[in-house]
Amino acid sequence: MQFEKTPGWLDWYAGPSKPQFVLPKGAVDAHCHVFGPGAEFPFAPERKYTPCDASKHQLYALRDHLGFDKNVVVQATCHGADNRAMVDALLHSGGKARGVATVKRSVTDVELQAMHDAGVRGVRFNFVKRLVDFTPKDELLEIATRIKAWGWHAVIYFEAVDLPELWDFFTALPTTVVVDHMGRPNVDQAVDGPEFALFMKFMREHENVWSKVTCPERLSLAGPAALNGQRNAYRDVVPFARHVVETFPDRVLWGTDWPHPNLKDHMPDDGLLVDFIAHIAPTADLQKRLLVDNPTRLYWPELLKG
Ligand code: 0GY
Numbered sequence: 001m002q003f004e005k006t007p008g009w010l011d012w013y014a015g016p017s018k019p020q021f022v023l024p025k026g027a028v029d030a031h032c033h034v035f036g037p038g039a040e041f042p043f044a045p046e047r048k049y050t051p052c053d054a055s056k057h058q059l060y061a062l063r064d065h066l067g068f069d070k071n072v073v074v075q076a077t078c079h080g081a082d083n084r085a086m087v088d089a090l091l092h093s094g095g096k097a098r099g100v101a102t103v104k105r106s107v108t109d110v111e112l113q114a115m116h117d118a119g120v121r122g123v124r125f126n127f128v129k130r131l132v133d134f135t136p137k138d139e140l141l142e143i144a145t146r147i148k149a150w151g152w153h154a155v156i157y158f159e160a161v162d163l164p165e166l167w168d169f170f171t172a173l174p175t176t177v178v179v180d181h182m183g184r185p186n187v188d189q190a191v192d193g194p195e196f197a198l199f200m201k202f203m204r205e206h207e208n209v210w211s212k213v214t215c216p217e218r219l220s221l222a223g224p225a226a227l228n229g230q231r232n233a234y235r236d237v238v239p240f241a242r243h244v245v246e247t248f249p250d251r252v253l254w255g256t257d258w259p260h261p262n263l264k265d266h267m268p269d270d271g272l273l274v275d276f277i278a279h280i281a282p283t284a285d286l287q288k289r290l291l292v293d294n295p296t297r298l299y300w301p302e303l304l305k306g
Contacts, residue, residue, distance in 0.1 A: 003038040006049045010267040012058075012259035016065065017271030020231055021278045023067040024288050028295035031180070031214050031255025033076040034059055034089045041088065044080030048131050051078050054259035056089035062258055063096075066274050072253075072299055074155065075102040075124055076261055077131045083115065090119040098299040100124050100155050103147075105139045116150050121299050122178070123147050127158040127166060131262075137169050148175045153298065159184045160195050163202065176208050176298070178253065181215040182244055188221055191239045203248055210251040210298070213241040213290070216276055217260070217268040224266060231275040233268075241280035249289045253298070254281075 036043065037053040063071055073089050083101045090097045100122040101115055125140050126132045144154050153176035158166055160183050170177060183199045190196070203209050216234030217224070224233040245252050254277060256270050281287045296303055 001042045003050050005052050008264045010263050011052045013267045013269050016269050019271045019274035021275045024292050026069045027291040028070045029068045029255050030072040030253040030295045031212050032071055032258045034085050041085035043078045046080050047078040056092055071097040073097050074100040087118045122153045122155050124155040144173050178210045180212050182211050185240050187219050187236045191243055211244050212253045213244050214255050215257050233272045238279045245281050252290050253295055254290050
């Protein structure tokens, strides 16, 4: 099937620069996606955007170029609850990718087991209104309770303004809960202002809550411009991400978000994004926890045994 990309949608950045920051051995890109290819894995009828193709081969070439060891492939909303493209990517990764799926209440135990065998370790609940239609919370809670039996976790994606309304639901989830992109703070507000303080309280009071300190390119108002000729893009996001990393060093993850869905103004150079890490995790110890220890504990715990 041929798909026409949503107008204004930028393609992912071809020929990313080589990062100056050298990733530690075993580093995991813990938030990235595959799109199709549409001809092989059609996009979902209920999608809110139609992306360009971004295949598993292209994702794994980027992994090697940037210096990552492994990936966590997160189901993108353009594929709805049809997880075939993501699962296919896991099955062709040689054990170097795990996944996060989107499922409906109707998913069977046989389907969950097959996804587990392929490397799926979580489900994603999306509350960003421009991306998905509403799903009743009792359905999501039922799914969370079922996937707990497989040792999976829930990944939640929401906008900062919606956290107060979603608080009771999030805190009722019975699994580890991983927040996408720090709950999308407004970085023109103060790090210690009420909005981000609520997010920090959410993490502080709930030890099952983790955060991806990802997507500076989505959150930044300053943008990618460098200062003093340095590779220091997205500087206005640094205080937020660094605060989370330094406060909760054992509950943070990092990922590229390649191929960067829904960007219309600029498409980030993934090499520059990797250089952002050194600003938010300034010591070798923090970098190892963020990039190696934490994602390994969540996605490859068997590597830590024995
Ligand atoms: C992200 C961010 C976005 C999109 C999706 O699944 C998706 O479509 O997650 C977004 O548009 O903010 O994490 O990739």
